[in-house]
Ligand SMILES: Nc1ncnc2c1ncn2[C@@H]1O[C@H](COP(=O)(O)OP(=O)(O)OP(=O)(O)O)[C@@H](O)[C@H]1O
């Protein structure tokens with residue numbers, strides 16, 4: 091076994107340039123496989139973390155325009171009372187909150203910039219996982235009287251106040267000044283936005299002073315199901331409650347839409363799955379072409395070394411000995427390509443992860459797959475040439491010039 | 492002929508080659524018995540069937556008809572791998588063109604038959620060095636064929652044939668590419684092997700001087716053995732070599 095391997099190495103070493111060129115196709119294919127795996131693992135992780143950062147077991151209820159003629163119903167949209175009804179009646183839901191936002195120009199004493207201005211209620215913080223870092227939350231009575239107070243996120247602090255402590259200072263939205271009473275702990279990016287580039291105020295204050303809206307309307311209701319096992323039930327309950335409140339029969343098109351966090355995740359997974367499949371099929375084509383190159387070079391090698399094969403047979407090499415010798419040579423070639431491919435992938439992944447700022451772990455699985463694949467390519471494409479060598483007639487092989 | 496202790500026995504051996512629509516009868520009804528320790532020369536015109544005979548004796552080829560037994564065992568109709576085993580265990584080959592592996596040292600060339608026999612690395616090395624010493628090449632172990640003279644290459648080939656200690660050594664025109672002096676060197680070596688180790692040597696040659704060194708000369712003509720004569724006074728190659736040196 092060891093002897094066969096040594097012989098194969100010698101065979102590969104003897105034709106260095108040819109071996110190097112042959113190995114190139116395999117190298118590219120394997121490098122592609124490894125980089126694609128690392129890249130999608132990294133991207134999946136980043137987006138996965140972003141989705142996680144929204145909170146957990148979340149349900150999002152959007153209002154949606156319908157084609158129906160009932161103007162009264164369409165005008166209603168979602169309201170705080172819808173949220174209250176869900177809180178009261180949906181047993182699979184543990185928390186409910188309301189949300190409205192608008193991106194507008196916000197002015198401080200020293201700067202002025204476009205910031206996400208959010209109106210919400212107190213449960214918004216626990217549903218979405220925001221927490222107060224400095225200062226305080228608004229009180230219930232401040233919420234009721236639509237007090238002009240707000241909490242401010244880290245990015246917004248940077249934009250509006252630079253290094254200065256914002257607590258107790260004022261920001262102006264439109265013509266109304268709001269007192270900053272607290273700062274938010276940093277939360278990073280969601281799949282949609284920078285979650286720290288915002289100020290949050292009571293929904294009543296938002297409705298009456300930022301975007302005057304009638305009838306307790308909100309843009310979005312968010313709910314949290316009791317557990318991931320309760321999510322489907324929660325969707326059904328919310329759908330039932332809102333259909334009843336909005337007087338929409340079952341089977342009719344609703345003026346709202348319920349989306350789950352798992353749904354986001356699934357959609358992201360599907361996108362990544364498709365992307366991975368596409369990239370891997372390109373890699374597979376490269377591997378196939380590389381494999382055919384190996385087969386070609388092995389056939390040439392068998393033809394060139396016909397006399398050598400004859401000599402080996404004359405002094406007692408069996409068919410299997412010859413077959414193994416050439417198979418091992420093919421496998422050594424593809425393994426070499428695989429090894430170099432992994433190294434190339436390592437370099438490329440480092441460069442890419444520096445460029446994107448994502449972590450690109452070169453997993454053991456990816457390396458394992460790469461090694462197995464190169465072995466397999468060697469065996470598959472080395473088989474035919476090796477068998478051709480083993481089936482040579484010793485006399486004719488000896489006579490070969 | 493008495494085949495009791497015979498090493499080689501051919502009975503009614505035929506070999507036909509099909510080339511296109513024609514059939515070439517390369518060997519026709521050959522009977523031959525060779526005992527252990529004989530030194531046999533095979534002579535005959537070009538195309539008479541000498542190499543065909545050697546290929547069958549060497550288990551490289553199968554007879555079309557007839558029986559071939561080697562050491563009392565029928566081998567003529569064995570499968571490819573079984574014949575490979577027989578070649579490895581019982582037969583050593585020496586060819587006109589030496590047939591050493593290029594870019595491979597003398598030592599590695601000689602080790603090769605032991606490799607296919609599954610002998611350990613250390614043991615291979617030891618026995619290959621021993622065989623190379625026997626042919627007087629102890630100081631050329633690391634040389635590749637291109638770094639050796641024709642006579643030296645043929646001696647490496649003989650060492651390779653001997654390293655497995657086979658009872659039979661087949662040589663198809665081993666001196667065909669060598670000058671007279673080197674030819675006698677190789678012949679002296681073969682004679683020593685026959686005398687000291689009891690090896691059977693069968694050698695194909697065109698040169699009467701070479702045939703004169705054998706105990707027995709077989710003449711092949713048009714695929715048949717037409718003459719089989721014993722030579723009670725074979726020429727001693729070593730003496731010829733000494734004579735040539737003193738002249
Ligand atoms: N593979 C083959 N196919 C067809 N005919 C063959 C084949 N090998 C040998 N022959 C024929 O068989 C006959 C004997 O050939 P062989 O090689 O045994 O001759 P030889 O006595 O060794 O000749 P030489 O002294 O020139 O080497 C020749 O007529 C040759 O043409």
Ligand SMILES: [Mg+2]
Nearest residue numbers: 541542543663
């Ligand atoms: Mg011949």
